[in-house]
Amino acid sequence: MDINLQKTRRIELGAEEYLNVMVEFSEIVFHDFKNILSTISGLSQLSALNTNCSEVKDNLDTISQATFECRDTIDRFYSFIKGYNTFGIKKTSLSDIIFGISDMIKHRLNTPNGNEIKLNLNMESFGIFYCDEYKMKQAILNIVLNGIDAMEKTGGVLDINLYENSNKLILEVQDTGVGIPKDNLEKIFMPEFTTKGDRGTGLGLKISKNTISQCNGEIFVESKVGVGTKFTIVLPILDNNLIDIN
Numbered sequence: 001m002d003i004n005l006q007k008t009r010r011i012e013l014g015a016e017e018y019l020n021v022m023v024e025f026s027e028i029v030f031h032d033f034k035n036i037l038s039t040i041s042g043l044s045q046l047s048a049l050n051t052n053c054s055e056v057k058d059n060l061d062t063i064s065q066a067t068f069e070c071r072d073t074i075d076r077f078y079s080f081i082k083g084y085n086t087f088g089i090k091k092t093s094l095s096d097i098i099f100g101i102s103d104m105i106k107h108r109l110n111t112p113n114g115n116e117i118k119l120n121l122n123m124e125s126f127g128i129f130y131c132d133e134y135k136m137k138q139a140i141l142n143i144v145l146n147g148i149d150a151m152e153k154t155g156g157v158l159d160i161n162l163y164e165n166s167n168k169l170i171l172e173v174q175d176t177g178v179g180i181p182k183d184n185l186e187k188i189f190m191p192e193f194t195t196k197g198d199r200g201t202g203l204g205l206k207i208s209k210n211t212i213s214q215c216n217g218e219i220f221v222e223s224k225v226g227v228g229t230k231f232t233i234v235l236p237i238l239d240n241n242l243i244d245i246n
């Protein structure tokens with residue numbers, strides 16, 4: 001890379017605009033990398049299933065594992081570029097995170113088939129706790145988007161409830177979507193499990209669960225096919241839950 005050319009470009013554009021261009025560029029790189037990693041990981045898992053040679057199988061499993069680590073690194077880089085502090089555990093308001101998410105998903109509430117998804121927010125707590133705000137937002141956003149995906153064909157109702165119980169924060173995300181078959185319930189937190197074909201990487205819930213665990217929280221799921229799904233996230237309120245985040 002020509003450093004002088006880069007400097008000239010930076011002066012021409014101005015610092016702020018230059019940074020914006022870099023952020024946009026990083027978003028494209030991030031997105032493309034994610035898809036490439038998905039292909040590598042998917043094919044290595046498929047090949048691992050189709051081989052009888054245990055050494056080849058072990059190597060393919062290692063390749064697949066490396067793609068998860070790679071994705072994590074890219075995630076951090078992206079967060080950093082976006083100006084978020086990757087190691088930023090701080091006092092955070094869960095209700096603020098949820099209001100932020102509800103703005104981000106507005107465009108998904110009218111489905112392509114013309115069916116409506118009704119969003120009900122029921123906030124009985126500000127939900128103050130310690131977490132890495134960016135990571136937690138991504139974790140909850142994935143759960144909310146999963147609910148919307150599940151109702152995309154039919155429309156339905158998405159209830160988001162936040163309340164306190166016995167010094168815990170309880171966040172419920174409940175949809176009236178397709179539901180999760182019993183056999184799949186134990187697989188949904190596994191890496192690469194997706195029923196969305198090319199549209200999903202199947203990493204969302206694994207990352208959501210990790211983020212919640214890092215804040216000493218827990219996640220539970222209940223679901224009934226044809227009725228809907230409820231995810232419940234339990235987090236300690238403002239306790240000494242500062243942990244080794246990585």
Ligand SMILES: Nc1ncnc2c1ncn2[C@@H]1O[C@H](COP(=O)(O)OP(=O)(O)OP(=O)(O)O)[C@@H](O)[C@H]1O
Nearest residue numbers: 146147150179188194195200201202203204205229
């Ligand atoms: N609310 C839900 N209703 C029905 N199925 C769900 C719901 N949430 C998760 N699932 C199932 O769990 C799978 C895994 O979800 P996860 O968020 O890990 O990955 P994904 O949504 O498929 O892909 P990604 O999050 O990477 O875009 C989904 O593909 C879907 O089959």
Ligand SMILES: [Mg+2]
Nearest residue numbers: 142146204205
């Ligand atoms: Mg998802």
